[in-house]
Amino acid sequence: MSDNDTTDARSDEREGVSRDFVRAAIEEDIRSGRFGGRVHTRFPPEPNGYLHIGHAKAICLNFGVAQEYGGLCNLRFDDTNPVKEETEYVDGIKNDIRWLGFDWADREYFASDYFEQLYAYAEQLITKGKAYVCDLSPDEVREYRGTLTEPGRNSPYRDRSVEENLDLFRRMRAGEFADGNRTLRAKIDMASPNINLRDPIMYRILHATHHRTGDAWCIYPMYDFAHGQSDSIEGITHSLCDIEYEQHRPLYDWFLDELEIYHPRQIEFAKLFLSYTVLSKRRLRILVEQGYVSGWDDPRMPTLAGLRRRGYTPEAIRAFIDEVGVAKSNSIVDVALLEYHIRQDLNQRAERRMAVLDPLKVIIDNYPEGQEEKLEAINNPEDPDQGVRTVPFSRELYIERDDFREDPPRKFYRLAPGREVRLRYGYFVTCTGVDKDPDTGEVVALHCTYDPATRGGDAPDGRKVRGTLHWVSARHAVTAEVRLYDRLFSKPDPDEAPEDGDFTDNLNPNSLQVIPAALVEPALADAKPGDTVQFERLGYFCVDPDSADKLVFNRTIALRDTWAKIQSHMDK
């Protein structure tokens, strides 16, 4: 990746000051030579679902830190639970990480690659008298564990001999026992105030087919017994994880110490939450499976696949993550910050086009019938290198219905009877008449006159107009479907649900609005899926993969709308 600009800029700004406590800790370790000055991280997703914006934080942190300190970052799939994991997800995850802009080269690993080694570690602990096979049922294990306020009791199987434990564990592996009948447990302390240390389960029996190891195993290591050792095997220096694992760290350290193997450092940071959305896999799955959205890549989803389809760029997401920072406090970041960054990015790169979502016909009465001309329009005022294009103009046009008011309110400076406005890159036009449906009274068309001297949009006499409208030539316009998206939930915290309801009660009923026949300028006729443009005065839109016989645009994000703000102030 090439854009470490922001990072560099910051460290230049305040020399010697780390960006966050994680980097500060790593820098300290580099200084002290703790890991021989190495930095080696890993991003360890479980392949049981799609990555979302919350994962982007962990990805950017792990890969980012490695880049910044000249280290490496592994991609490791934490696939120790065969009943939840699928190959479909590992492909999706790899695709998303690459899209975000990170590269793990050939450093792609699976915890399942270590099953044999992990098994050997387990026997080692048994031999050392630090692990035992327990025959308690799941219910009994829970009962013996005690509660948050009461200590647990020792399992009656805790003092089996090493020989018996070894024999039983080997038979567990051999498949002699049914699921749930026995477990291998670490012998630590059933009275520990830290429940994770009350003889945690290391292995459980699971007669299930693993997406990679197939039926080779019927016992599988638990997260706590697999993660630290996997880090150790890979030579990881800094194992960065969620704050919830802070209370697992004593266990992480215990296994590594008892095994007397290379010992990485676990550092915990707070994960990211975003307002107006949910990020737990459980809830996202409900949205998908119960049809609230069209799939994991529905443009309203906070998944990387959804954001990508929505038109978010990796650069915007990285800039957002970068700005959110890394700390230890629970935080719900305002989506407005994400929205700010995508606007910021797209404003620089997206070419401008004109499109009318809710067309109102305009007839230029003094413009010769049958005449047409090509007007020059700038592709991107922010970037002259993007050049110009040509937009056809003719006697009949369409403008946005919103841009006309028969009885304009204060501060409305768009079109109204008798008023003159500019058609962007076109002419000044003045509204001279309104055609209405005799029955409904609805405005069906506007009559205007144009000033030929204002071609291109400037008046030689220097007169000014307040409003500039986007438009499209009726005869030349291309029809397209446009999908307008809004926040998926109507509450900043969707989990704040009514008494007897859940987060789905907070779904925003207007999160998707489909406009079947919007009109776009002809330059858009051969736009391809993934192309992003700004529809002038409306927002940023990208071409959806659904585009086949007709164009389909997704609105990534609307432009900031000062007029809407003015209106809401006037309503008060």
Next chain:
RNA sequence: UGGGGCGUCGCCAAGCGGUAAGGCAGCGGCCUUUGGAGCCGCCAUUCGGAGGUUCGAAUCCUUCCGCCCCAGCCA
């Protein structure tokens, strides 16, 4: 009323004993052929509360309050 973590502006977040960075949001103004963008200005006498130590505290001590996490053979 077991343990762990966290509390600095509406939302994030710097700060690490020397007298509250920055971004987003918001509010004014300038500019403008996008009511976009850009530019300028404003926006915490105060750091969850209360005591204490100190010449000096968001930073140290005491105490209280609030929020989050842990009782999966999930990760």
